[in-house]
Amino acid sequence: xxxxxxxxxxxxxxxxxxxxxxxxxxxxxxxxxxxxxxxxxxxxxxxxxxxxxxxxxxxxxxxxxxxxxxxxxxxxxxxxxxxxxxxxxxxxxxxxxxxxxxxxxxxxxxxxxxxxxxxxxxxxxxxxxxxxxxxxxxxxxxxxxxxxxxxxxxxxxxxxxxxxxxxxxxxxxxxxxxxxxxxxxxxxxxxxxxxxxxxxxxxxxxxxxxxxxxxxxxxxxxxxxxxxxxxxxxxxxxxxxxxxxxxxxxxxxxxxxxxxxxxxxxxxxxxxxxxxxxxxxxxxxxxxxxxxxxxxxxxxxxxxxxxxxxxxxxxxxxxxxxxxxxxxxxxxxxxxxxxxxxxxxxxxxxxxxxxxxxxxxxxxxxxxxxxxxxxxxxxxxxxxxxxxxxxxxxxxxxxxxxxxxxxxxxxxxxxxxxxxxxxxxxxxxxxxxxxxxxxxxxxxxxxxxxxxxxxxxxxxxxxxxxxxxxxxxxxxxxxxxxxxxxxxxxxxxxxxxxxxxxxxxxxxxxxxxxxxxxxxxxxxxxxxxxxxxxxxxxxxxxxxxxxxxxxxxxxxxxxxxxxxxxxxxxxxxxxxxxxxxxxxxxxxxxxxxxxxxxxxxxxxxxxxxxxxxxxxxxxxxxxxxxxxxxxxxxxxxxxxxxxxxxx
Numbered sequence: 001x002x003x004x005x006x007x008x009x010x011x012x013x014x015x016x017x018x019x020x021x022x023x024x025x026x027x028x029x030x031x032x033x034x035x036x037x038x039x040x041x042x043x044x045x046x047x048x049x050x051x052x053x054x055x056x057x058x059x060x061x062x063x064x065x066x067x068x069x070x071x072x073x074x075x076x077x078x079x080x081x082x083x084x085x086x087x088x089x090x091x092x093x094x095x096x097x098x099x100x101x102x103x104x105x106x107x108x109x110x111x112x113x114x115x116x117x118x119x120x121x122x123x124x125x126x127x128x129x130x131x132x133x134x135x136x137x138x139x140x141x142x143x144x145x146x147x148x149x150x151x152x153x154x155x156x157x158x159x160x161x162x163x164x165x166x167x168x169x170x171x172x173x174x175x176x177x178x179x180x181x182x183x184x185x186x187x188x189x190x191x192x193x194x195x196x197x198x199x200x201x202x203x204x205x206x207x208x209x210x211x212x213x214x215x216x217x218x219x220x221x222x223x224x225x226x227x228x229x230x231x232x233x234x235x236x237x238x239x240x241x242x243x244x245x246x247x248x249x250x251x252x253x254x255x256x257x258x259x260x261x262x263x264x265x266x267x268x269x270x271x272x273x274x275x276x277x278x279x280x281x282x283x284x285x286x287x288x289x290x291x292x293x294x295x296x297x298x299x300x301x302x303x304x305x306x307x308x309x310x311x312x313x314x315x316x317x318x319x320x321x322x323x324x325x326x327x328x329x330x331x332x333x334x335x336x337x338x339x340x341x342x343x344x345x346x347x348x349x350x351x352x353x354x355x356x357x358x359x360x361x362x363x364x365x366x367x368x369x370x371x372x373x374x375x376x377x378x379x380x381x382x383x384x385x386x387x388x389x390x391x392x393x394x395x396x397x398x399x400x401x402x403x404x405x406x407x408x409x410x411x412x413x414x415x416x417x418x419x420x421x422x423x424x425x426x427x428x429x430x431x432x433x434x435x436x437x438x439x440x441x442x443x444x445x446x447x448x449x450x451x452x453x454x455x456x457x458x459x460x461x462x463x464x465x466x467x468x469x470x471x472x473x474x475x476x477x478x479x480x481x482x483x484x485x486x487x488x489x490x491x492x493x494x495x496x497x498x499x500x501x502x503x504x505x506x507x508x509x510x511x512x513x514x515x516x517x518x519x520x521x522x523x524x525x526x527x528x529x530x531x532x533x534x535x536x537x538x539x540x541x542x543x544x545x546x547x548x549x550x551x552x553x554x555x556x557x558x559x560x561x562x563x564x565x566x567x568x569x570x571x572x573x574x575x576x577x578x579x580x581x582x583x584x585x586x587x588x589x590x591x592x593x594x595x596x597x598x599x600x601x602x603x604x605x606x607x608x609x610x611x612x613x614x615x616x617x618x619x620x621x622x623x624x625x626x627x628x629x630x631x632x633x634x635x636x637x638x639x640x641x642x643x644x645x646x647x
Contacts (some may be wrong), residue, residue, distance in 0.1 A: 036109060043261050046590070060091075063089075066082055067097065067100040068100070076110055079108060083101050095121065095125060095128070098117065098121055098122075098128075101117060102118055114135065123429070125159070126154075129151075129165065129379070130168055131148050133154075134171065148169070155544055157267055163197045166185060169185050170185065170204055173211075174203075177211050179213060182207045182565055186204060198230070198231070201220060201224060205220050205221055205231070205238055209237065209242065214247075216566070220235040229263060229266070232258075233265045236269045240269045240272050245273040248270060252270055264295050267295055271301070271308050272302070280312045289594045299331065299332055303335045306321050306335045306339060307339065309339070310338070311339070312344065319336070324498070327491070327495075328361075333361055333363070334370065337352050338366070341374030342378065344377055350371070350373055350386075353387075362394070364396075365396055368387060368391045368394070372388075372405035372406060377410040381413040383408075388406060391406075400429075402636035403425070406418075407419045407422050410422065411439070411444065411568045413442030414444075416444055419437065423437045430464065431468060435455075435464075437449050437474070439471040441453060441475060442472070443474075446475070449473060451634070452470065454471075465484075469489075469491075473504060473508065474507050477514065480515050482512065482515050489508055492504070501530075502532070503529075508537050509524060509540050510542075513543020514543055518543060518544060520553060520556075520558075533563075534564050534567075536567055538570075539557050540556050541553050545573075545580075550583065570595060
């Protein structure tokens, strides 16, 4: 029983150095740039100067509610003040309150104080162990072994685990993809009788799904006779995560036959696997159910619909879904921005970003990275500079994904110096950062610099991947470095054991062909362990055209016509090759092969920036485009500048 006590002073939280402003909240010791959410401000408890707590249960209830409020805010200074008050009031030995403080410390990622508090807890119970097992790994700076070390200590102290313990442990295994430890825990749950618990089953299926063990997840799922909606959702999510759309759709249909209609989690997972043309119709049918059940108001469902339409090249319907959203969050904005960026709508991306800022949403890492990718696609240097400035303003320039996107964007815009500067400012470049710069040099034909950066990457201890080798092989191909290119190809296959794909073979065929080694290129093409892709055949035909080898070009073209029978540009290329050597019979034959094919050649678009606006046009737009005069005046100015630089 707790002793009664009399408080002679008001119980309150001291004033903080935060000042209130209608526009933003700023800290006196920090720069005024970041806005402090209103939820971070202090809430004062109105109590009289003379406060009597004659009932310890009242004190306990008051402190518990205050801790719950602090937990929602996850504001560390406030938590420490509350902790100090509890010690002052003599509640340092009340386990339930100490568990709450421990939980809040871990939510605030204050691992040092959390560990110290945990070791000092009087008579730790299963709740204490559950909090520290789940929370200590969630802080992000620990490895998975620490969570399991606490679990072993828990068993040594004769504390019996419960369903929450195993749920937390399965989440830790899923976080680190530790399937072996997950299997051991699965055996322990069966031994202790927790395998029938619904929460444990759900966490177990989720673990197997995230680790790619779909068959094990299916076995656990099928052993359940009475399935609830959460279990159906977990299994559908498992299939979606492992890119098994057919199984996900079949499970959804079984769920409907079982009498469950599905909720927002069901349709979010289901729509995520409908981003391919094969399941596009199924996705539209699922949208009908979404509308019938009024689930389109959920942000997660609407975002999944936007992603589905954008991935299927239906950007108009993606915009329609986005505009109809009553409530949007940053995820919804990111989804439509990524969709427009992948569709090549650079102007729309910048407009959406400005609209997002006007509506008071703060971009995150994904927003800036996607914006930079769209700027790279459109080669828009002005927009790239603006996005870079925004990244610096929001303190995102140190994020690796932002640095990588900046390197790619600047290189695509022709500013290789800025790309290198972004690389130099990256404190800990990963293999993607190195590869981005290697590809940037290769893209601009700077083979020497690309090879030099590749060697520096190897010296730094980074393990190259298939994209890294693709970049250095491309650089060798552009500059005709046959010996060097073959050396890196052997290094990739023999030393790093990377299986080359069609893109690597295309680079090698192009490298040998450009150098005039047509026979060697053809032999390499014929000895490929896979069937040659159209790009590989096209590169070989281009080399044959360059070195006037019609016989081998004809052999490769026959294979290309079989692979892409409807692509008229392939026939046009061969017709031009035959015509350049006056093989009029073959010219006529190829033209007859075209026959009634109406798949017209897709026109090549060009982009030009005028007054901070990027316009796309084709050669036939000279008299019809509304900005034709401005575009061609700008083109003439660019041509004059190019001639002056050459001279």
